[in-house]
Amino acid sequence: MTRAEVPVQKNEYREVFIEDLTHDGAGVAKIDGFPVFVQNTLPGEKAEIKILKVKKGYAFGKLVKLQEESKDRIQAPCPIYSQCGGCQLQHVSYEGQLRLKRKQVTDVLQRIGKLDMDKVKVHRTLGMQDPWNYRNKAQVPFAEREGGLVAGFYQQRSHEIIDMDRCLIQQAENDHVVQSVKGICRQYGISAYQEEKHKGWLRHVMVRYGAASKEMMIVFITRTGDFPHKAAIIDEITGRFPKIKSIVQNVNPKRTNVIFGNETNVIWGEEYIYDSIGDIQFAISARSFYQVNPEQTKVLYDKALEYAQLSGEESVIDAYCGIGTISLFLAQKAKKVFGVEIVPEAIEDAKRNAELNGIRNAAFAVGEAEQVIPQWYKEGNRADVIVVDPPRKGCDESLLNTIIDMKPKRVVYVSCNPATLARDLNILEQGGYQTVEVQPVDMFPHTMHCEAVAKIVLK
Ligand code: SAH
Numbered sequence: 001m002t003r004a005e006v007p008v009q010k011n012e013y014r015e016v017f018i019e020d021l022t023h024d025g026a027g028v029a030k031i032d033g034f035p036v037f038v039q040n041t042l043p044g045e046k047a048e049i050k051i052l053k054v055k056k057g058y059a060f061g062k063l064v065k066l067q068e069e070s071k072d073r074i075q076a077p078c079p080i081y082s083q084c085g086g087c088q089l090q091h092v093s094y095e096g097q098l099r100l101k102r103k104q105v106t107d108v109l110q111r112i113g114k115l116d117m118d119k120v121k122v123h124r125t126l127g128m129q130d131p132w133n134y135r136n137k138a139q140v141p142f143a144e145r146e147g148g149l150v151a152g153f154y155q156q157r158s159h160e161i162i163d164m165d166r167c168l169i170q171q172a173e174n175d176h177v178v179q180s181v182k183g184i185c186r187q188y189g190i191s192a193y194q195e196e197k198h199k200g201w202l203r204h205v206m207v208r209y210g211a212a213s214k215e216m217m218i219v220f221i222t223r224t225g226d227f228p229h230k231a232a233i234i235d236e237i238t239g240r241f242p243k244i245k246s247i248v249q250n251v252n253p254k255r256t257n258v259i260f261g262n263e264t265n266v267i268w269g270e271e272y273i274y275d276s277i278g279d280i281q282f283a284i285s286a287r288s289f290y291q292v293n294p295e296q297t298k299v300l301y302d303k304a305l306e307y308a309q310l311s312g313e314e315s316v317i318d319a320y321c322g323i324g325t326i327s328l329f330l331a332q333k334a335k336k337v338f339g340v341e342i343v344p345e346a347i348e349d350a351k352r353n354a355e356l357n358g359i360r361n362a363a364f365a366v367g368e369a370e371q372v373i374p375q376w377y378k379e380g381n382r383a384d385v386i387v388v389d390p391p392r393k394g395c396d397e398s399l400l401n402t403i404i405d406m407k408p409k410r411v412v413y414v415s416c417n418p419a420t421l422a423r424d425l426n427i428l429e430q431g432g433y434q435t436v437e438v439q440p441v442d443m444f445p446h447t448m449h450c451e452a453v454a455k456i457v458l459k
Pocket of ligand 1: 289290291319320321322323324325326340341342343346367368369370389390391
């Protein structure tokens with residue numbers, strides 16, 4: 001499109017109809033087919049907008065006035081919703097959120113996956129009874145304001161930290177601990193990290209809560225390896241919160257916005273806290289990946305297990321296995337499970353977790369799934385069922401090609417990004433597989449994040 005053909009101009013006011021929502025929660029209007037993204041609008045709404053910025057193929061607009069409201073629109077319950085940016089859908093009823101997520105999955109399966117939608121059943125999103133207080137992990141940045149410590153969240157599109165006492169999607173217990181740590185550190189004159197000057201000590205505090213075990217862990221992420229007033233601070237914290245079983249210090253001396261550094265030391269109590277999902281217990285260390293919504297994790301893993309349709313005779317591969325969570329779920333129903341994961345510490349945890357639960361038919365290997373699994377195939381190993389749970393970027397194509405060559409009867413794809421799920425399903429379909437069912441599971445209520453499990457069978 002040349003400049004002259006672009007149908008909108010900067011600073012212009014227009015009336016638009018919102019047709020869709022982007023993956024980050026902005027409304028999408030089309031002006032003569034030209035997409036305009038408008039924050040804080042919803043599909044089905046009519047709005048007056050002001051054009052803020054015009055790019056080659058799209059534009060950004062700002063909501064001026066809503067002329068027709070979506071029936072799903074509600075008042076966001078959180079008082080800091082507009083500043084924070086951690087949630088994107090609090091202004092949508094929960095029912096509406098679940099519908100939007102299902103639609104998001106259906107749309108990409110059609111548009112990106114080019115699937116024949118008559119052959120795929122996309123179920124209604126499985127949501128939570130009470131979609132609040134669900135996060136088992138808080139990761140809170142610290143800063144100093146006029147001499148006092150503050151801790152909260154980065155204001156949207158900025159590095160300014162806004163002080164916060166309560167996050168409505170967080171386990172209340174985690175917020176209480178963060179508040180207390182903030183108070184205690186203030187009392188002892190602890191300094192916070194200052195990004196611009198690369199000075200100061202406390203960068204982040206992470207708190208983890210085992211929803212089933214009620215055990216808690218605190219991780220102090222600091223710029224240097226010392227710990228001023230260590231004994232007194234630990235005494236105060238453990239005196240107030242008997243649920244705390246572990247206090248850890250992670251040192252990150254770098255000028256970076258990556259949260260964790262490479263050095264991790266237990267400074268009080270245990271190296272792990274324990275938690276369980278269903279009948280299986282997990283030891284979780286400070287650096288382990290562990291799903292943040294324990295209630296929905298159970299729903300997700302049960303669905304993955306159902307789609308695997310195990311009789312006890314199968315050999316199963318669990319690719320991207322993390323600390324072995326899905327592998328151990330599968331092992332209860334399979335002959336043998338092989339987990340693969342790139343992070344060596346996670347594999348150590350996975351082995352320990354197998355032992356902890358007396359599970360002997362699970363084995364784990366460190367490496368890239370796209371390296372290890374083709375190697376297994378070359379050595380003559382086959383799996384009856386393959387489960388994959390990749391990060392947002394999806395599976396490497398060489399892994400998908402190996403799956404196609406290996407011909408497992410079923411593939412179960414657990415995805416945290418519908419777009420890459422759709423792309424990968426397209427490759428599997430071209431290789432002789434058929435997607436039969438997709439179940440969206442709401443792991444992250446009030447955010448745009450969308451998790452789904454797909455059942456894929458060999459034709
Ligand atoms: N199934 C686990 C973890 C899922 S998160 C659970 O439910 O808890 C995705 C995992 O993939 C992470 O643990 C990440 O470290 C791992 N990973 C990322 N790239 C990988 C690759 N190329 N090969 C194997 N594992 C990888």
